Amino acid sequence: MVVVGGGFGGVNVTRALARADADVTIVDRTNHHLFQPLLYQVATGILPGGLIAPALRRVVRKQANAHAVLADVQRMDTEGRVVHALAPDGRELALPYDSLVVAAGCTDTYFGHDEWEAFAPGLKTLEDAHHVRSHILSAFEMAELTADPAERAAYLTFAVVGAGPTGVEMVGQVAELADEVLPREYRSVVTMAQGMDHDSITVSDSGGERRIPARTKIWAAGVQASPLAGMLAEATGAGTDRAGRVAVRPDCSLPGHPEVFAIGDMVSLNDLPAVAQPALQEGAYVGKLIRARLAGQAQAKPFAYRDKGSMATIGHLSAVVDSFGMTFTGVIGYTMWAFIHVLYLVDWGNRIGTILNWTRAMTFTKNRPHRTITFERARYEVTEDGGTAEWPPGPATSGKRT
Numbered sequence: 001m002v003v004v005g006g007g008f009g010g011v012n013v014t015r016a017l018a019r020a021d022a023d024v025t026i027v028d029r030t031n032h033h034l035f036q037p038l039l040y041q042v043a044t045g046i047l048p049g050g051l052i053a054p055a056l057r058r059v060v061r062k063q064a065n066a067h068a069v070l071a072d073v074q075r076m077d078t079e080g081r082v083v084h085a086l087a088p089d090g091r092e093l094a095l096p097y098d099s100l101v102v103a104a105g106c107t108d109t110y111f112g113h114d115e116w117e118a119f120a121p122g123l124k125t126l127e128d129a130h131h132v133r134s135h136i137l138s139a140f141e142m143a144e145l146t147a148d149p150a151e152r153a154a155y156l157t158f159a160v161v162g163a164g165p166t167g168v169e170m171v172g173q174v175a176e177l178a179d180e181v182l183p184r185e186y187r188s189v190v191t192m193a194q195g196m197d198h199d200s201i202t203v204s205d206s207g208g209e210r211r212i213p214a215r216t217k218i219w220a221a222g223v224q225a226s227p228l229a230g231m232l233a234e235a236t237g238a239g240t241d242r243a244g245r246v247a248v249r250p251d252c253s254l255p256g257h258p259e260v261f262a263i264g265d266m267v268s269l270n271d272l273p274a275v276a277q278p279a280l281q282e283g284a285y286v287g288k289l290i291r292a293r294l295a296g297q298a299q300a301k302p303f304a305y306r307d308k309g310s311m312a313t314i315g316h317l318s319a320v321v322d323s324f325g326m327t328f329t330g331v332i333g334y335t336m337w338a339f340i341h342v343l344y345l346v347d348w349g350n351r352i353g354t355i356l357n358w359t360r361a362m363t364f365t366k367n368r369p370h371r372t373i374t375f376e377r378a379r380y381e382v383t384e385d386g387g388t389a390e391w392p393p394g395p396a397t398s399g400k401r402t
Contacts, residue, residue, distance in 0.1 A: 001098055002097040004083065004100070004103065007036075008279040009263040010264075010283065011033055012284050014026055014063070015284075017291055020065070020287075020294055022065060022098075024065055024066040025068075027070075027083065027085055028069075028070065028071075029070075031070050033346060034052065037341060038341060038345075039052065040169050040173060042133065043136070044177050046358070051350045059346050059347075069095070070088060071088075073104075073228060075235075076102075078236050078260055083100065100259065100261065101262070101263060103262070103263045103279065106223040107224055107226060108124060108222070108223060109223055111221075119196045119198055120201075120219040121135070134380075136216060138378040139382075141373070155216075157214040157216070159214040160217075160218050160220060162219065162221030164220060168314055172314030175314075194209055199214075225266040225267075229262070230244055232260075236257050238254050247268045248268070248269050251303060252282055252285065252286050252289075263283055264278065264279035264283070277305075309323030310322050311336065318334060323336075
């Protein structure tokens, strides 16, 4: 069988098939599994990327019937039961399957204003996190150099668009970064963006529209399904919703194709939110369903989601947890948040490393150890074409080192 996507859903369905009589191929455009709930901590210098992005090959290293392939899926032939993909060197790969699970996740949506992406990067990949971190650090570096108070204020104003868990947690860490690590703090939390350019963001509130000078803007306001959802819908004849999510049957299979499954953020099923828990539970469910089919057992019951609640943190020892009708805040909420997030990380080495990094960064040193930046990267971030130009810059624009 073929699993497209190495996120929560893809990894969970693969693990559920560990003892099944099946060969499992995980194909992904990256070579790592990404724990997205802690991505903002990479963006703010608390954690190194490796602790939340273990290699997929390592994730499945103890599973004899599974292996990972680094490739970009181009087409899914549901009639011939073959996934067509491109290898990094451009060669074409044909991955035949008896069962197909597509767990490609989601991307940022700018609600019809795709031009904003150049000015307000999202936070969905490890590359996004490194880009945001470089932009934040570059803003502080430029603020140190300018003598103009208005320009300094623009560099030290951080606009986070969106007030969901990612936006709230990002704001909390930027505030701590400014209060306890870096010298100054100016920030703005925005939920109704009307327009933006390189130097500012225009928002609307009860007083009407106003322009906020802000050189750093971070997008956390919404998501849409991966393009693979549309590709899968076209191949199977399934419908999609406004966010591009493909409609699946109650057992997560595609209409007319009981051997093809879609799970996670890219599917429309029972109005489930685009967060980690549905993907984890759907992955485990589909894995068990396929294993039952291989064993010749009866059809499984429809997927039933178990809502375990939600949680978010806005800084060290400040968090809120809403679970099973109970609410916890403060130190207790923060401890619960930390325990759950560490528990869901892959591999004990990453769990211990994360705890040690948290202890050092937020308790003992009050520092963010992962704050390296270069002159070339800073110039790329602060120039107007930084949002659209390719990185790294070519020889003609990289400048001389001094």
